[in-house]
Amino acid sequence: MSYLFQIAAPYHANEQNNFFDNIRKGIANLQKYQSNVSANVCRTLILRLSATASIGKCVEWAKKYFEDLPNTQVELILLYQAVPAANLADGTTAITHYRAIVSGPNFAKWQAGGPARRFVIRSLVGTVAVEPVRQIMTDDAGTTQIPIDGMYIFQKGDIYRYYAAGSSAILSSPAPGILIHAVIGDFAPLQMIAPPNAELLLLP
Numbered sequence: 001m002s003y004l005f006q007i008a009a010p011y012h013a014n015e016q017n018n019f020f021d022n023i024r025k026g027i028a029n030l031q032k033y034q035s036n037v038s039a040n041v042c043r044t045l046i047l048r049l050s051a052t053a054s055i056g057k058c059v060e061w062a063k064k065y066f067e068d069l070p071n072t073q074v075e076l077i078l079l080y081q082a083v084p085a086a087n088l089a090d091g092t093t094a095i096t097h098y099r100a101i102v103s104g105p106n107f108a109k110w111q112a113g114g115p116a117r118r119f120v121i122r123s124l125v126g127t128v129a130v131e132p133v134r135q136i137m138t139d140d141a142g143t144t145q146i147p148i149d150g151m152y153i154f155q156k157g158d159i160y161r162y163y164a165a166g167s168s169a170i171l172s173s174p175a176p177g178i179l180i181h182a183v184i185g186d187f188a189p190l191q192m193i194a195p196p197n198a199e200l201l202l203l204p
Contacts, residue, residue: 004157004178006137008148011057019061022047027074042110044076051083051197054150055100055132062102075107082126085133086174095126096133156196160189 026045037043049058062077078101085096135153137146157178163169165185172180173194182190 002157002159004155004159006153006155006157008137008151008153011054011150011152015057016061016064019058020065023062023065023077027072031073039110039113042076042107043074044078045074046078046080049079049081051081052135052153053081054135055079055081055098057150059100059102066102066104070105072104072106075104075110077102077104081133083133085129088138096129097126098129098132100132 023045026047030043030045034041034043047058049055058079062079065077066072078099081098083096084093086093135148135151137148137153138144155175155177159178159180160183161169161180163182163184165187167184169182169184169190170180171182171190171192173192174180176195176197179192179194181192184190
């Protein structure tokens with residue numbers, strides 16, 4: 001028997017406070033080891049975001065942090081998200097990197113202190129996206145797309161497709177938590193095995 005369960009809920013209002021706490025902890029750690037730096041140093045706080053984090057919301061919150069605390073001793077907040085993302089057009093999946101840079105009040109002063117000051121960041125594996133990865137709920141054909149950005153999402157499903165004996169079967173996991181298995185003739189099902197979520201483990 002096939003089944004599919006999905007549930008989505010908007011972010012809790014406390015998520016912004018949690019994000020601010022992460023910024024405060026990062027800046028405190030930065031000041032602990034780099035309290036005195038030269039004018040050539042651009043202090044940058046890098047925050048890695050989860051696969052389900054809303055880039056738009058996090059950028060908004062980082063800007064709000066700088067607005068509330070303009071004397072923050074850091075020039076940039078760099079938001080980094082690395083997720084296995086599906087390309088609906090060609091049916092492929094790749095590790096996709098996206099970075100959003102939020103500059104603070106002190107960044108313009110640093111940037112004006114030298115010729116052509118800029119960042120060059122490269123990724124060794126996967127692709128670099130120029131726009132945030134979209135989080136959508138879609139059907140099998142991809143014709144219906146419902147945005148779920150800024151929401152908690154949980155889904156789990158086991159879908160069994162029947163194939164006549166002697167046919168070629170396709171096992172797949174079109175989305176995190178969704179497994180498509182195959183039943184060929186009267187034989188036991190061929191089970192698809194895949195990670196339960198889209199979280200990417202990065203090791204130092």
